[in-house]
Amino acid sequence: MPDSKPHCNLTNTRSVRFTAAIIVGFFCNIAFSVYAQQGNESIGYKIANERRCLLCHNPTGVNDHPKAPYLAGQKKAYLVAQMNQFKKRQQAPPGMRRVSERHHYFMDRQTQLMDQDDINLIAEYFSTYKCIPLRSNAVKSLPAPEKAKRCAFCHGQYGISPFDTYPNIAGQKELYLIDQLTAFRDSAVHGSKENRKDKRFHRMMVPAVIDLSAAEIEDIAKYYSKQSCE
Ligand code: HEC
Ligand code: HEC
Numbered sequence: 025m026p027d028s029k030p031h032c033n034l035t036n037t038r039s040v041r042f043t044a045a046i047i048v049g050f051f052c053n054i055a056f057s058v059y060a061q062q063g064n065e066s067i068g069y070k071i072a073n074e075r076r077c078l079l080c081h082n083p084t085g086v087n088d089h090p091k092a093p094y095l096a097g098q099k100k101a102y103l104v105a106q107m108n109q110f111k112k113r114q115q116a117p118p119g120m121r122r123v124s125e126r127h128h129y130f131m132d133r134q135t136q137l138m139d140q141d142d143i144n145l146i147a148e149y150f151s152t153y154k155c156i157p158l159r160s161n162a163v164k165s166l167p168a169p170e171k172a173k174r175c176a177f178c179h180g181q182y183g184i185s186p187f188d189t190y191p192n193i194a195g196q197k198e199l200y201l202i203d204q205l206t207a208f209r210d211s212a213v214h215g216s217k218e219n220r221k222d223k224r225f226h227r228m229m230v231p232a233v234i235d236l237s238a239a240e241i242e243d244i245a246k247y248y249s250k251q252s253c254e
Contacts, residue, residue, distance in 0.1 A: 068149025071142050075134070083153040093200045094159065095150035097253050101189045103147035111135035111143075124226040125211075155253035159195030162252035169243040174232055183248045195253030201245035209233040209241070 072078055080089035083096035095103060109126040113136075138146075162182070175193075179185045183194025193201065204224060211225040212234040236244070 066145075066149050068145040068147075072146050072149055075137070075142075075146075077134070077146065081150070083150065083156070085156045085158060088197075090197070090199055091203060092197075094155065094196055094253070096153040097155040098151055098192060099185070099188055099190070100147045100151035102191045103150060104143055105189065107135050107138065107143045107147070111138070126224045155195060159253040162194075163250040166247055166250050169240065169247055171236065171240055172244050172247055175244070178228065178232075179248075182251045184251075184253075192253065193248045194251035196249055198245050198249035201249055202241055205233055205236065205241045205245060206238070209236055 072081075079087060080092035081095045082088055083094075085094075088094075106126065109124060110128060110131040113132075135143075168181075178187065178190050179193050183196075184192050207224040208226060208229040211223055212230040233241075
């Protein structure tokens with residue numbers, strides 16, 4: 025069989041090319057999906073977009089709701105924990121001590137529709153998104169209010185927390201910070217037992233805010249909102 029050898033070689037070359045194409049294609053695919061995960065092609069982005077989270081929490085800062093926090097660059101574990109707190113319908117029975125609780129009429133409803141995978145993917149998307157330039161320009165001349173010193177251990181001197189599960193507060197919206205600090209303070213003063221619809225309680229935040237006046241809360245909120253979120 026004189027021509028069986030070349031024939032055999034041809035088949036070999038073809039199959040080598042075919043295998044190489046599959047391997048190259050496979051790696052290109054991985055490289056593309058790693059790239060895509062970080063941008064607007066990620067599944068987290070798609071879910072956030074479909075569920076209209078971006079109407080109020082747009083990471084580029086367009087169409088932001090004045091009282092909805094920036095989520096871009098926030099800690100993933102913290103975002104997951106917050107969504108689960110909103111989702112938890114059952115409030116702790118009166119008199120029972122608890123570590124934390126959070127409710128908001130709108131976010132409670134939003135999170136009822138989300139399963140754990142959605143929550144993780146959305147948290148991944150927002151936490152890997154870089155904060156917008158508007159938030160990364162710190163006003164360095166603004167002196168830290170005296171009572172902000174007590175926040176530094178948990179939230180960092182300039183609002184970037186060294187702990188994975190504690191939130192960054194640098195460059196966050198001033199109005200949002202005022203609302204949250206006031207909510208923590210009020211639940212600290214009145215106790216976490218009160219069954220209010222919109223509220224926020226956290227055992228660690230209690231000693232930090234219980235003695236703050238409205239004016240002190242405003243000063244502290246202003247200071248952190250002017251720090252760089254990077
Ligand atoms: C209509 C506007 C609106 C939409 C839409 C919306 N949110 Fe919110 N979100 C808010 C507001 C307002 C707050 C602040 C709640 C509070 O004061 O406790 C908030 C708070 C949050 C927080 C807490 C962040 C922090 O720093 O503690 C997370 C996480 C969050 N939203 C995720 C989402 C996700 C995910 C979606 C989509 C499924 C979504 N939100 C849709 C308005 C909105
Ligand atoms: C002992 C640690 C600790 C100290 C001290 C502390 N915090 Fe917190 N802070 C936390 C934790 C933990 C949370 C998350 C609470 C939750 O899960 O609801 C939090 C949440 C917050 C939030 C909500 C952020 C968001 O995105 O919604 C703000 C604002 C905040 N802290 C500001 C402050 C300020 C201002 C001070 C000082 C006056 C302070 N904290 C002191 C641990 C601390």
